[in-house]
Amino acid sequence: NAGVTQTPKFQVLKTGQSMTLQCAQDMNHNSMYWYRQDPGMGLRLIYYSASEGTTDKGEVPNGYNVSRLNKREFSLRLESAAPSQTSVYFCASSVSPGANVLTFGAGSRLTVL
Amino acid sequence: DQQVKQNSPSLSVQEGRISILNCDYTNSMFDYFLWYKKYPAEGPTFLISISSIKDKNEDGRFTVFLNKSAKHLSLHIVPSQPGDSAVYFCAASVGGGSNYKLTFGKGTLLTVNP
Numbered sequence: 001n002a003g004v005t006q007t008p009k010f011q012v013l014k015t016g017q018s019m020t021l022q023c024a025q026d027m028n029h030n031s032m033y034w035y036r037q038d039p040g041m042g043l044r045l046i047y048y049s050a051s052e053g054t055t056d057k058g059e060v061p062n063g064y065n066v067s068r069l070n071k072r073e074f075s076l077r078l079e080s081a082a083p084s085q086t087s088v089y090f091c092a093s094s095v096s097p098g099a100n101v102l103t104f105g106a107g108s109r110l111t112v113l
Numbered sequence: 114d115q116q117v118k119q120n121s122p123s124l125s126v127q128e129g130r131i132s133i134l135n136c137d138y139t140n141s142m143f144d145y146f147l148w149y150k151k152y153p154a155e156g157p158t159f160l161i162s163i164s165s166i167k168d169k170n171e172d173g174r175f176t177v178f179l180n181k182s183a184k185h186l187s188l189h190i191v192p193s194q195p196g197d198s199a200v201y202f203c204a205a206s207v208g209g210g211s212n213y214k215l216t217f218g219k220g221t222l223l224t225v226n227p
Contacts, residue, residue, distance in 0.1 A: 004156070042117065042202060042217030043157070090156050100147055100206065102215075104156030 002026050006091050006105035013081045013112045021076040021108050023091030031094045032074035033058075033102065034066060036087040043090065049074055050097040081112045116140045117205050119218035127226055132190040134221050136203030139184065143205040143216075148177060148188050151200045151220070160201070161188070193225045 004025045013019055025032065030051045035043040045058030049068040063085060065077045074093075078085055088109050092102040118137045126132045136146075144165040149157035163170040163177045163186070170177050176189045190197055203218040 040219060042204075042219045044217070045215070092156070100145060100162055100215075101159045102149075102157075104158070106154065106156050 004091055004093055004103055004105035006089075006108050008108060009106065010109050011111070013078075013110065015082060015112060017081050017112075018077065018079050019081065019110075020078075021089055021091070021110075022073070023075065023105060024073045025091075025093040025103070026072065027093060027103065028071070029093035029095055029103070030071070031097045032068065033092040033094075034064075034074070034076045035090045035092060035104075036060065037090060037107075038087050046076065046089075048097075078110075081110075083112045086110060086112045115218075116143075117203055117216045117218040119201075119203055119221045121221050122219070123222040123224070125224045125226060126193050128195055129192045132188075132193045132197065132223055132225065134188040134190075134201050134203075134223065136186045136188075136218055137184060138186075138205050140205070140207070140216075141184070142207045145206045146177070146179060146186050147204045147206075147215075148175075149202045149204060149217075151202065157202060190223075193223075195225045195227050198223055198225050 007022045033048040034046040037043050044060050047066040049055045052071045067075045088107045090107050091105040147162040148160040150160045151157040161172050161175050163179050179186045200220045200222050202220045206215045
């Protein structure tokens with residue numbers, strides 16, 4: 001049972017480069033989320049998808065775009081990376097938006113130089 | 114403005130003793146609270162939760178206490194084990210648990226010494 005799989009695990013970018021973080025879940029969950037975690041900060045929600053075909057902004061959406069490709073996959077794109085986007089990114093999923101238990105991926109560590 | 118506060122960045126306890134992790138919140142609209150545990154290089158995993166209609170919830174060695182008047186919750190781990198060493202995040206939500214309204218604290222690093 002893979003759960004939530006994120007790729008890549010590590011990435012180094014130069015300022016202005018673009019990249020996409022991929023996330024897939026195999027639990028038939030309806031809702032998916034992207035969080036970022038910075039040193040000394042809690043997890044902050046970037047974007048979420050309550051169900052296939054919908055996406056909405058979270059607390060810190062600026063500089064990011066998302067795509068809910070299908071029920072399994074939810075990608076996060078940085079169009080023009082900035083050093084402030086250096087962070088650890090976590091994808092998560094849940095049965096529904098109102099189901100409290102989130103299942104997280106292992107994280108993707110992104111460094112923007 | 115941090116709505117969920119974990120004021121102790123770290124806590125160290127001896128194996129077999131009780132670990133108490135604390136969490137304070139400021140938003141009186143929060144009505145569902147959760148604890149997540151995170152090991153290095155892994156994602157957080159759900160540990161235990163409590164609704165605001167309760168003041169205590171137990172699951173094995175883990176108990177969460179909620180004091181609504183003080184806007185305070187705590188996680189008790191008894192007895193503590195070295196495998197409990199991890200970062201513990203407190204989280205709170207509004208409206209019975211909508212995940213897009215989930216607010217996390219900064220986390221507390223628990224170290225259980227053998």
